[in-house]
Amino acid sequence: MNDKDQLSSSIPKLKLGYDIPKDELSCCIREITQETVSFQKKKDFLKALAQKGETYEEFSIFIREFRKMAIDPELQDFAPNAIDLCGTGGDKAHSFNISTFVSFIVASAGVPVIKHGNRSISSKCGSADLIEAIGIPLNPPVEMIRECMKSLNYTFLFAPHFHPAFKHIAPVRKALAEEGIITIFNLLGPTINPAKPAYQLLGVFDPNYLAKIGQALTSNNVKAGLVVHGKVNDSNIGGVDELTACGENQVFGIGELAMKQIERWQPERWQVKNGDFSDLGGGDIAENLQIMRSLLKGNAPDSLRNTVLVNASTALWVQGKCASLEEGIELADSLLINGNVEQWLGKVSDFFK
Template identity: 30%
Template sequence: MKQFIEKIKKKENLTFDESKSAFELLMEGKAEDQEIFDFLTLLSAKGESSDEVAGGVFVLRNKSKRVNVENCVDTCGTGGDGMNTLNISTASALLLSSMGVKVAKHGNKAVSSKCGSGDVLEALNIKINLEPKDIENQINDNNFGFMFAPNYHSAMRFVGPTRKKIGKRTIFNMIGPLSSPALVKRQVIGVFDKKLLKIFANALKNLDIKFAWIVNSEDGLDEISPYAKTNVIQLKDGIISEFIIDPNNLNINADNFENLIGNDAAFNADRMINIFKGEDNDFSKAVCLNAAAGLVVNETHQNFDKAYDGARKHILSGQAFKQLEKIQNG
């Protein structure tokens, strides 16, 4: 471990193979607590590279329990944008499942917000402590399965205490969303910092991802925003491109950021139920924008504007609530 720490100290990036070797030591409990502390804090001070992220993801995926499903989308983002919004990516995952898209949703309980994806799903009476076989059945039957990260990444236990001690974001906050136990090939990933867009795209290029959108909005959301332009980097078949989504071009007419502010799990679940029953508000529009990204990466739609219109029609019809009941009873 010392050789990697020395290299990072000199502000030099690790190669993909070096990163894999370092994370093998971390995930097998072969690094001392002080080494883990130095490795993570020095990486953070230097700024993590795409090869370093990809190496960590490669090892964490390798050591996770496996969920064997195909042709699924994940909408797991980094969180940590500090905005305390409602659970937009979780709601968009459920909406996608009601539109015939298979979703393998990877996530956790709240870390920096009041309510994470695991919290809100529990409040919706959706089981989150499921074994791989149960999740495979849920996805095959209802197009939706939730993989609760702590149940699938036992190798993380070796770094947990040190991460707590550090008390701020480390490379693990970047690795987590990319380490789906279902090895999804299609992803919509919201990131908390614009600087991560290209880092994530290049990391995913190393990891056999077919189609991904990595998004960060100019009003600070790690989602596609209904209020401000959103920067998108697309990775499709190994080719990286970038563009901007402007809500003004979609006639979204969302105007009150307060409408997106969340609270505890019961509050957030209640707001989700309302929009699934057809209530129209800024939250509903935000969910449709992010579901539209899922429809594009799933190649259900080629055109984002049409995907958004389709998601809007679907959510206003109330069919998403029927799907929610189906998942609850699954």
């Protein structure tokens, strides 16, 4: 059966609750990225898959196929030592861009960071919005991406530029979102960094996806990493797509850090106090830049600063820069206190002048 026939065959199976074979799913994925395939057929497929419930094998195949379709940023010589820090979004917490700011700390420590992200979808300021605000262009040529890695240990890959296949799925995703249906595309973005960095710290908005995504990333050769979800002390929010110092964190390991089951890590594991989630709130670009400055100057709320340190230390440990979370906390703290992160941001400004 050719690709153009596959969706018609697979949708009824999904509606009956059956998983579909790997080769069939690969064909379906290629088909939904085609402009010539009908809106309704794409919608029926994604809705049926969501209602059946995606397996980790299905996540794995989606990751593999969309990585294949992505534009290559030509960073193969950097990827073996690089880390990506990203969340799925969708937690409706409207918090500060924690993973983005943490990526600056990690780069200032000399660790290669290949960050993959997009503009805001559910908040006022997404990772790409903050990245652009500090002076990093979103669509630089490949040569500049490589020079940025060499000079700054950092580059940002703007998802819409590197994943043109998403263009033909966007209207369907929007329609399903309006119906309140969460599809695999609500979680896929952080897993398909086109540079394929070896290390990853990935946050999810729903803990039910921790193991599925962790196993899928392990099967797609992520060397080491964690998939995380934060349970916070705020009755209006079920949880967030990152680690916090404001409640229990659920963690599942990837690759060399693979775990048999989800672990629960309290803030005390990082030797920080349990804080108040309301201190993590973000705003628009101007407000988030102001919050960033407060972190650099040392006058941010303790809960926010500790949450930043928790994430930075974990990333430094995952990548192997630090031997323990405690060592990671000490390094991240010193980078902020001694002005290394602020100096690094100055280098960013100079580089892109």
